[in-house]
Amino acid sequence: MSKLENIHIDQDYSYLIDRLLSQKSAFLGNPMPTAQQRIESLNKLKRAIITNTDNIVEAIAKDFSNRPEAETLLAEIFPLLEAIEYSKSHIKKWMKRQNRKVPLTLMPASVSVLYQPLGVVGIVVPWNFPLFLGLSPLVSALAAGNRAMIKMSEFAPRTAELVRRMIRAEFSADEVTVVTGAVEVSTEFTKLPFDHLVFTGATPIGKVVMRAAADNLTPVTLELGGKSPAIIHESFPIDEAAERIAFGKGLNAGQICVSPDYILCPRHKVNAFAQAFIKAMSRNYPSIRSNEDYTAIISERQLNRLKSYLHDAEEKGAKIISINPAEETFEDTRKLPMTLVLNTTEEMLVESEEIFGPILPIKPYDNIEEAIEYVNQGPRPLALYYFDWNKQRAQNVLARTHSGGACINDTLSHVTVDDAPFGGIGPSGMGHYHGKEGFLNFSKAKTVVHKGRFNAAKYVAPPWNKPVYKLLVGLLWFKFKRLHR
Known part of the structure; x- marks a missing residue:
């Protein structure tokens, strides 16, 4: 506990240390929870979600000023419940001690790997999916037998308060505790000597978090983002590509870390894709202003950021196409129509910054080699989407590019898979969670050599x-x- 006594934290936030001390003490009292105890913890979390589903939908909708129930159910609640059930059914298998090969120099002996909980996991939650991105890492942490402290986003205050009450109703404070408050609380939270720290958010903030964690040698999982491309092959039907991309880009109004950030399209098909995309979006969202199916931007600050990107692009010669089928105005709302940006150049903000909203640049390419080279010249993205019926070409693109995850002929869907890891690479993050990889991420794989009497x-x-x-x-x-x- 001396590590905690020497931590440099603002005195006003000393309660954070008290909560961490309580959890670390409780962990020492039960450092290896049984499979049944872990399953019971996951059942508590499941009960909290199901009991509060209507409240969750309402809180998130109010935080965004508008977000459809369907998006909250499909992108937050159902994936969480699926993850809980998946982990419950596999915990006993994951916990089993694994036998490993014994080298000749150690015979006679046995070698095994024991997976132990790390201790207390800190989770810093972003605002775009304030339920899923807080509780999804928690599922993995609990499956691995850990305790957890969660810092909710100050930009989704209603959801933050609701999650705090939900967790408090099911868990004791030394099992799982939720912290709310402004950005200063987040700053002090990341200074704590957790046994593991999870941060989901922007890449620049991720660097700050990693520096804070380094002072305590706290291992980190960073889920950041970046510029996730969607590449359309020459042979792929443009209307089909537009429809599939419109569905993924339209969800949460593009406020998703794995949302398609830009399109790489054959040069002679750019206009055709733009028209097809406009048609698909107009069909999905025939109006925007009062349409409860179209999510608003989370805050005025984020809305102004997005508008500044469009203004910057237009001033530098880009063509701006606002998809506004009902020709509405939005001055007194936080809604921003899906907007295509053509003729972009690298000095524009839409090319250099992660967009994280309903703006979609379309970049032309002349051959697939050029598209691959363009992706590889930039920072490694969190996701890559490739549209091509030819499996061999698709495998070639996957082999020659690096990204945290990928979809062929789809977008976003890899995030919902529990039996596969989710995580970034380089500037888009590090570490994995979901399913078995989440269990491993929050466990210490301890090698044990056992010798007998001889x-x-x-x-x-x-x-x-x-x-x-x-x-x-x-x-x-x-x-x-x-x-x-």
């Missing part, structure tokens, strides 16, 4: 002229030289 070491111990030592060396050289042939 001590073979005494037959090869110094002096180094014993017959058994010479035999062992001879066997090893025979093995390695034979393999060298």
